[in-house]
Amino acid sequence: MLAISTPSGTQTAPPGPASTPVVLGRPNLPRVNDFTELIREAFSNQWLSNCGPLVRRLEDQLRELLEVRNVIAVVNATTAIQLLAKACRLGGEVVVPAFTFPATAQALTWIGLTPVFADVDPATATLTAATVEPLLNDRTSAIVAVNLWGNVGPIEELKQLARSAGVPLILDAAQALGVQYQGRCPAVLADAGVLSLHATKIVSACEGGLVVTDDDELAAQVRAMHNFGTTHGRVVSIGTNAKMHEVSAAMALSVLPTLPQVIADNRRKHLLYRELLAELAGISIREPSAGTHSNYHYVVAEVEVGQGGVSRDRLQKRLQKNNIHTKAYFAPGCHVLPPYCERPRVHSPQPLPGTEALAARVLCLPTGPGVSDADIGRVCDAISEIMRQGRLP
Numbered sequence: 001m002l003a004i005s006t007p008s009g010t011q012t013a014p015p016g017p018a019s020t021p022v023v024l025g026r027p028n029l030p031r032v033n034d035f036t037e038l039i040r041e042a043f044s045n046q047w048l049s050n051c052g053p054l055v056r057r058l059e060d061q062l063r064e065l066l067e068v069r070n071v072i073a074v075v076n077a078t079t080a081i082q083l084l085a086k087a088c089r090l091g092g093e094v095v096v097p098a099f100t101f102p103a104t105a106q107a108l109t110w111i112g113l114t115p116v117f118a119d120v121d122p123a124t125a126t127l128t129a130a131t132v133e134p135l136l137n138d139r140t141s142a143i144v145a146v147n148l149w150g151n152v153g154p155i156e157e158l159k160q161l162a163r164s165a166g167v168p169l170i171l172d173a174a175q176a177l178g179v180q181y182q183g184r185c186p187a188v189l190a191d192a193g194v195l196s197l198h199a200t201k202i203v204s205a206c207e208g209g210l211v212v213t214d215d216d217e218l219a220a221q222v223r224a225m226h227n228f229g230t231t232h233g234r235v236v237s238i239g240t241n242a243k244m245h246e247v248s249a250a251m252a253l254s255v256l257p258t259l260p261q262v263i264a265d266n267r268r269k270h271l272l273y274r275e276l277l278a279e280l281a282g283i284s285i286r287e288p289s290a291g292t293h294s295n296y297h298y299v300v301a302e303v304e305v306g307q308g309g310v311s312r313d314r315l316q317k318r319l320q321k322n323n324i325h326t327k328a329y330f331a332p333g334c335h336v337l338p339p340y341c342e343r344p345r346v347h348s349p350q351p352l353p354g355t356e357a358l359a360a361r362v363l364c365l366p367t368g369p370g371v372s373d374a375d376i377g378r379v380c381d382a383i384s385e386i387m388r389q390g391r392l393p
């Protein structure tokens with residue numbers, strides 16, 4: 001068994017039995033009392049939805065935390081993308097990365113837009129001006145860049161490109177709450193951004209999403225659209241119902257204060273993985289993109305088949321047999337998913353080597369408050385054993 005000495009040198013408890021699953025994506029749960037206290041408040045308010053006091057408090061706290069003029073809490077980040085697309089009056093094509101969670105592209109397709117997939121730089125897993133530029137044409141109505149794993153790519157270069165093309169740059173920062181780049185959350189670095197408060201995210205509302213923007217006019221449109229197109233009780237546009245409810249807001253409000261501590265703990269766990277796997281050929285842990293203060297919400301391993309003798313897929317299957325649940329986030333690239341794969345000339349007119357390379361070798365490992373240091377020791381022991389066996393003749 002690998003020695004489990006944490007970077008801080010503290011001794012950890014022995015790992016649980018192999019029958020106990022180690023799971024990626026466990027929610028960051030608040031203390032039950034903190035949550036129920038807020039639920040009690042909702043009961044006493046007798047107010048459950050329609051932009052209630054808890055939702056407003058959540059928006060206020062996030063506006064301060066993110067240092068942005070407008071935060072609109074909605075049902076999920078997928079809908080947040082759609083609201084922004086509608087408010088920006090997008091039509092025709094939108095350039096998006098091929099390497100992302102399918103929601104980025106599906107949100108757009110669902111409302112009649114055509115995602116066109118650009119490649120990502122394997123170093124950051126994000127778009128670059130060089131991958132986006134060849135795809136811009138007179139049908140392009142926006143660029144939606146993704147802060148994958150909380151990474152930030154060449155944001156200034158993308159902003160300039162969007163400006164010169166006369167289209168908005170929207171950031172799908174679903175995974176980036178708690179990340180800082182040049183002192184700010186990546187979601188607020190372009191015309192508008194979205195964040196996710198899904199159960200698996202660093203701050204959860206069970207289901208939830210945020211639209212963030214410094215553009216007051218755009219924010220007013222999104223705010224109206226998320227509530228049947230209503231402003232001050234009057235219908236001013238076509239809208240939908242995308243309002244967050246008070247129970248979701250209570251969950252997010254009770255988790256939010258834990259954010260700094262969870263990020264620090266995630267970072268420590270990231271370092272522990274690096275330390276425990278440092279000597280092992282064929283696998284490495286990716287670092288966050290340069291200049292980014294990451295939330296370390298994802299521990300991303302890269303499996304090099306040539307060196308370890310074990311492919312990513314084989315490693316994942318073998319870990320699963322050891323009751324260790326991982327995810328090959330975000331393989332495969334969206335361009336090979338239906339319906340996009342059926343019209344490659346429309347959706348993926350350019351080669352996507354960065355996407356293909358990442359999709360073949362990344363594997364996200366369990367981390368977060370639901371995963372102990374001892375669990376990480378167990379995961380690394382299992383990886384070492386599987387890689388060792390893979391090298392046997």
Ligand code: T4K
Pocket residue numbers: 023024025026027076077078079100101103104146172174175195196197198199200208209325327329
């Ligand atoms: N854009 C990007 C870049 C995104 O990453 C996402 C979402 C979106 C847009 C859309 O945001 P939302 O509309 O969802 O707000 C999960 C999440 O469902 C999804 O929100 C997230 N990205 C994505 C990265 O992860 P799956 O398909 O991997 O979920 P699932 O059910 O396989 O669960 C993942 C792991 O978490 C499993 O090991 C089980 C564990 N889990 C899950 C839940 C829900 C728990 O232990 N407890 C739980 O309550 O998509």
